[in-house]
Amino acid sequence: MGLEMGLWRADGSKLTRLSPSGVGLESQLEDYIESDPTLLGNDLLIFGRQVPTAHGGFIDLLAVDSDGTVHVLELKRDKTPRDVVAQVLDYGSWVAELSRADVIGIYEQYRARYANESPQAFDEAFGSKFGGDAPPDELNASQTLTIIAASVDAATERIVRFLNEGYAVPVNVVFFRHYEDGGNSYLARTWLVESEPSAAASAVSKARKSREQWNGQDWYVSFGEEPGGRSWDDAVKYGFVSAGGTDWFSRTLKNLPLDARVLVHIPKAGFVGVGTVLGPAKPFVEAEVDIEGAPVRLADQTLAGSYRHPGDEESTENAEYVVPVKWLATRPRDEAVWKQGMFANQNSACKLRSQFTIEQVTAALGVDD
Secondary structure: OOOOOOOEEEEOOEEEEOOEOOOOHHHHHHHHHHHOHHHHOOOOEEEEEEEEOOOOOEEEEEEEOOOOOEEEEEEOOOOOHHHHHHHHHHHHHHHOOOOHHHHHHHHHHHHHHOOOOOOOOHHHHHHHHOOOOOOOOEOOOOEEEEEEEOOOOHHHHHHHHHHHHHHOOOEEEEEEEEEEEOOEEEEEEEEOOOOOOOHHHHOOOOHHHHEOOOOOOEEEEEOOOOOOOOOHHHHHHHOEEEEEOOHHHHOOHHHOOOOOEEEEEEOOOEEEEEEEEOOOOEEOOOOEEEEOOEEEEHHHOOOOOOOOOOOOOOOHHHOEEEEEEEEEEEOOHHHOEOOOOOOOOOOOEEEOOOHHHHHHHHHHHOOOO
């Protein structure tokens, strides 16, 4: 038996069932969902419409969620049960092979053809949609497939349930019904399978394609400036970055290689400097910096901040570690560079893969990329 949806008007103790009107609904659903993807229950960033595949078809809508899962959204229209399911699976197989660069390329085409709002780069649009967060490192590592329909027959329901519930294939059907009553219009929604399988369950590991490639030189460094602690003015004046207090904070800083380019971020402020690593990380009491071409102990200099931690005399694990840096460009904390969609991380240092972040920071600070 096919899934049934009903809507009643309550007039006191009397219930009157409303009759759905399917006239023109499926032709309008694509516009409805593009303008408000929350109709599907989750917030999504639409990044493609009528996207041509390598196999001759056109995907109605492509979207991405905050986890980086790509959603294939396909309207049933007048397709037969076998055709609609086969088509969405075919589209899913094509989407699964898209690299991060492919996804961004589709977004750029969509933005040029369909988007009405002010132009935004993909990372910036992602941040605007999902609370400022940058896209995950692995974009399109998994997919979900959704058939959108006013109704489907029992055969389609049976096939989708078989794939979804029996084999954890992330395919589902979302039903919409249109009702009119007293001059008012209503749209009702329900899912064929209420408990969807995790998209990750069916995902094939493809990190090399879905993860943004590292350029081999750029590193993200978090400089945790705080009252009574590190001072960005010190870092600029003497040429260094630092982290420590526990091994958790210092161990990633120790990974910075000689000649690496670092883009320095102050949490809750933004990016404030770009520089080149001049030497390995050393405990604060041993660290040297370059002043007028001569190495000097940083601890002997007049410093605005403090770089000692409880227990650092007994164990170097508790020490502040310092990496000498030659600055290419810096700016004050209150002029930090930040846009939604930029990369930020809790680690003191890590490889910076976000090309959007690199381009925005180097352009703002006048550094050749």
